Amino acid sequence: MICFSSEAFSGGSDMAEAPANEPQRPRGERGQRRHRPLAAARGCGVRAPLPSFPPSFLPFFTACFPSPFTAGMFIPCDRGGGSAAPDFKGFTLLMPAVSVGNVGQLAIDLVISTLGMTKVGYFYTDCLVPMVGNNPYATAEENSVELSINAEVYSLPSKKLVVLQIRSPFIKNKYRPFCETLLSWVKSSKCARVVLLSSSHAYQRDDEQLLGTPLRYLLTPDLEKAVGGRVKELNWKEMEKVAAYPGINDTDKVLHIPGGGITKLLFTESCSEGIQMAVLLKFCSEGDNIPDAFVLVNYLNEWLQLIKSESNNSTDPSSQWKIPSSWRLLFGNGLPPALF
Numbered sequence: 001m002i003c004f005s006s007e008a009f010s011g012g013s014d015m016a017e018a019p020a021n022e023p024q025r026p027r028g029e030r031g032q033r034r035h036r037p038l039a040a041a042r043g044c045g046v047r048a049p050l051p052s053f054p055p056s057f058l059p060f061f062t063a064c065f066p067s068p069f070t071a072g073m074f075i076p077c078d079r080g081g082g083s084a085a086p087d088f089k090g091f092t093l094l095m096p097a098v099s100v101g102n103v104g105q106l107a108i109d110l111v112i113s114t115l116g117m118t119k120v121g122y123f124y125t126d127c128l129v130p131m132v133g134n135n136p137y138a139t140a141e142e143n144s145v146e147l148s149i150n151a152e153v154y155s156l157p158s159k160k161l162v163v164l165q166i167r168s169p170f171i172k173n174k175y176r177p178f179c180e181t182l183l184s185w186v187k188s189s190k191c192a193r194v195v196l197l198s199s200s201h202a203y204q205r206d207d208e209q210l211l212g213t214p215l216r217y218l219l220t221p222d223l224e225k226a227v228g229g230r231v232k233e234l235n236w237k238e239m240e241k242v243a244a245y246p247g248i249n250d251t252d253k254v255l256h257i258p259g260g261g262i263t264k265l266l267f268t269e270s271c272s273e274g275i276q277m278a279v280l281l282k283f284c285s286e287g288d289n290i291p292d293a294f295v296l297v298n299y300l301n302e303w304l305q306l307i308k309s310e311s312n313n314s315t316d317p318s319s320q321w322k323i324p325s326s327w328r329l330l331f332g333n334g335l336p337p338a339l340f
Contacts, residue, residue, distance in 0.1 A: 074153065074185060076121040088155075088162050089190040092304070095164040097198035097266070100259035101284045104197035106293030107300065108165050113137050113324040114307060115161075117154035123164055125151060125181060127174035131167060136326035144325075159306065162191065170262070179266045183273060193223055193276035195304070196266060197296055201259035202283040208240050214283040215299050216240075218255075218267055223276035227303075234302055239281065257281070290330070294318040 094111065096104030111117070128150045138144035150168040155161070170178065186194060202214070209216075216239040219228065241253035257264045263279060270277035280300055284292045298318070301307060307320055 073124045074121055074189070075124050077119055090192045091155075091160045091162045091189075093162050093164060093186060093191040093194045094300075095194065095196060096166055097196055097261045097263045098166055098169055099199045099261040099263060099281075100201055101199050101286055101289035101292055103199040103282055103284055103289050103292045103296055105166060106289060107197050107297040108163060109136065109324050109327070110293060110297045110321045111300075111306060112154050112163055112165065114320075114322040115156050115159070117156045117161075117163060119152055120155045120162075121153045122149060123151040123153055123182075123185070125178060127171055127178035127181070128166065129168040129171060133167075134326075136167075137324050139325070160192075161304075161306070162189075175262050175265055179262060179269050182266070183269060183275060186275060187273075193226075193278065194270065195300070196263060196277060196279045197300065198257070198260050198263040198279055198281040199284050199289075199292065199296075200257050200263075200281055202285050204258040205283055206240070206242050209283070213237055215295070216281050216283075218279035218281075220267070220271045220275065220277045222274055223278055226276065227278075230303070239279070288331075290327070291318075294321065297321060 094108065096102075096108045098105065131150045133148050135144055135146035135148055138146070148167070151164065151166050154163040154165065156163075164182075200216075215237070217231065217236050218239050219231065239255070239257070242256045243250040244252040244254045255264055255268075260281065263281065267277060267279050269275075280296065282292055282296045282299070301309060309320070
């Protein structure tokens with residue numbers, strides 16, 4: 001499966017027009033312009049003919065060829081019961097920030113795999129790097145050939161939970177458009193609240209953040225009114241603000257989440273727009289971040305109770321989460337025996 005960029009079809013600034021006074025070359029000459037293959041058309045403005053695809057390929061085609069007219073659309077799946085968009089009124093939207101160690105995305109994988117959530121659609125946006133791959137939650141050979149793209153939506157109506165999984169990094173300078181589009185979708189789908197799973201660079205903590213647990217939380221003012229009491233019962237630690245000008249003026253404090261990706265922007269925009277949002281994050285470093293993902297998802301489970309906690313009966317609370325099949329290749333294939 002080849003995923004093409006939209007630049008070859010958008011007629012962007014790289015498409016140069018020939019000057020009006022340039023003589024036209026007759027057909028059949030040795031030096032006439034030839035048609036290039038579709039893959040080579042990227043960056044030169046050549047509009048190559050598109051191959052024909054079955055209707056089921058539409059979500060993957062649109063993810064690879066973004067359009068300004070439909071960017072940010074929720075495209076529902078047709079699972080045999082029609083293609084009507086599901087109702088997310090009153091649901092909790094759970095999503096990751098593409099942040100250091102990809103901890104939020106790994107934690108989301110554990111939630112989707114453990115709860116057996118059903119894919120209900122795709123979040124079509126031109127703010128993410130296009131990608132396509134096999135089903136990361138395959139349980140048998142039959143469903144392993146399903147295709148997955150960069151942003152997909154899963155749902156579990158019994159728990160009023162909807163999950164947006166993001167699998168590729170953001171395109172440069174596309175943070176703000178994505179946040180605006182996402183919050184617009186949250187409002188139109190009438191989700192009750194948003195929970196963002198994130199992470200931050202451990203080496204950039206200040207002295208206060210070095211103390212105690214590496215887990216932190218943030219609540220928008222609207223969500224603070226609703227669940228502030230419950231969070232206090234959990235004895236969670238709120239994300240500290242740091243000095244805006246260390247060593248010069250320590251009284252002015254600002255929110256600083258290094259390595260957090262869209263976390264700070266999405267949180268501040270939610271505060272200003274009156275959206276109920278919680279940020280759960282962990283300080284970590286790049287490397288094998290699977291243990292960090294288990295810690296973060298257990299942190300989430302303390303509040304939302306997605307699964308029954310068996311920490312009293314088990315020495316390893318991580319064992320209650322189902323690891324998706326795609327994690328077997330998280331670090332690539334093993335070393336070939338021929339090397340030895």
